[in-house]
Amino acid sequence: MPLPDATGAAVYFIGRIRTPWLTRRDCPRRGDPVDGPICAIELDPRWAQGLEGIETHPRLQVLYWMHEARRDLVLQTPRGAGPIGTFALRSPVRPNPIASSVVTLVERIGTTLRVRGLDCLDGTPLIDLKPDRTGTAAQT
Amino acid sequence: MPLPDATGAAVYFIGRIRTPWLTRRDCPRRGDPVDGPICAIELDPRWAQGLEGIETHPRLQVLYWMHEARRDLVLQTPRGAGPIGTFALRSPVRPNPIASSVVTLVERIGTTLRVRGLDCLDGTPLIDLKPDRTGTAAQT
Numbered sequence: 001m002p003l004p005d006a007t008g009a010a011v012y013f014i015g016r017i018r019t020p021w022l023t024r025r026d027c028p029r030r031g032d033p034v035d036g037p038i039c040a041i042e043l044d045p046r047w048a049q050g051l052e053g054i055e056t057h058p059r060l061q062v063l064y065w066m067h068e069a070r071r072d073l074v075l076q077t078p079r080g081a082g083p084i085g086t087f088a089l090r091s092p093v094r095p096n097p098i099a100s101s102v103v104t105l106v107e108r109i110g111t112t113l114r115v116r117g118l119d120c121l122d123g124t125p126l127i128d129l130k131p132d133r134t135g136t137a138a139q140t
Numbered sequence: 141m142p143l144p145d146a147t148g149a150a151v152y153f154i155g156r157i158r159t160p161w162l163t164r165r166d167c168p169r170r171g172d173p174v175d176g177p178i179c180a181i182e183l184d185p186r187w188a189q190g191l192e193g194i195e196t197h198p199r200l201q202v203l204y205w206m207h208e209a210r211r212d213l214v215l216q217t218p219r220g221a222g223p224i225g226t227f228a229l230r231s232p233v234r235p236n237p238i239a240s241s242v243v244t245l246v247e248r249i250g251t252t253l254r255v256r257g258l259d260c261l262d263g264t265p266l267i268d269l270k271p272d273r274t275g276t277a278a279q280t
Contacts (some may be wrong), residue, residue, distance in 0.1 A: 052224060074189040095187065127236045
């Protein structure tokens with residue numbers, strides 16, 4: 001479908017996510033905050049002070065921009081099912097390709113956070129970090 | 141602090157959220173998906189097909205843009221505590237003022253979803269809806 005002429009707001013890319021997955025086919029279907037591999041969230045040093053106190057939160061919510069995803073599909077057929085509406089799916093394909101994952105914080109080294117629970121492409125732009133409030137299993 | 145010269149991506153506002161709260165002081169500190177008041181998510185009819193099948197998900201994750209929030213603070217002093225880094229807080233004030241809430245779907249009427257669990261200002265721009273994967277308490 002045609003996308004709107006106007007956008008509503010602009011996001012800053014505040015860092016990059018480093019993972020073992022170099023293509024979309026390599027990415028796991030859903031990150032595991034307990035058993036997943038350690039990945040790195042590299043915050044742009046400009047925002048370094050924003051990490052003050054982050055170690056007090058063992059679980060963090062990470063928002064990131066799925067920069068390779070199409071934005072113009074409102075109906076999708078995942079694994080041959082459907083069609084299902086984009087808002088009834090967690091597919092990367094959506095008008096605003098923003099993903100939300102819950103990760104466990106393993107270690108902070110300067111502006112790099114080593115975490116478990118991600119499932120995104122290496123190089124994915126970071127848009128936000130905040131304490132998780134769910135207290136349970138993965139949300140990717 | 142000065143914000144970056146360049147932004148990374150643009151978001152579409154895909155609808156509006158209707159709540160009883162007309163000023164930031166009125167907003168509850170945290171929405172409750174069980175006991176909170178019913179609020180309305182009004183999706184722009186352009187995206188109507190994207191709701192196909194959404195009723196199969198009793199809990200939805202809602203992403204919205206906190207349009208009245210400052211974006212230039214990396215340290216904050218919530219209720220006199222701190223300073224605490226922005227990424228160690230769920231404050232609306234952050235480089236990308238995107239909130240994530242989990243809501244329960246009460247009813248769908250066309251492109252309007254009646255839900256419980258929101259705590260944002262009336263008129264807040266909607267940026268995404270997806271099935272929740274946490275299975276537990278509120279995440280706002």
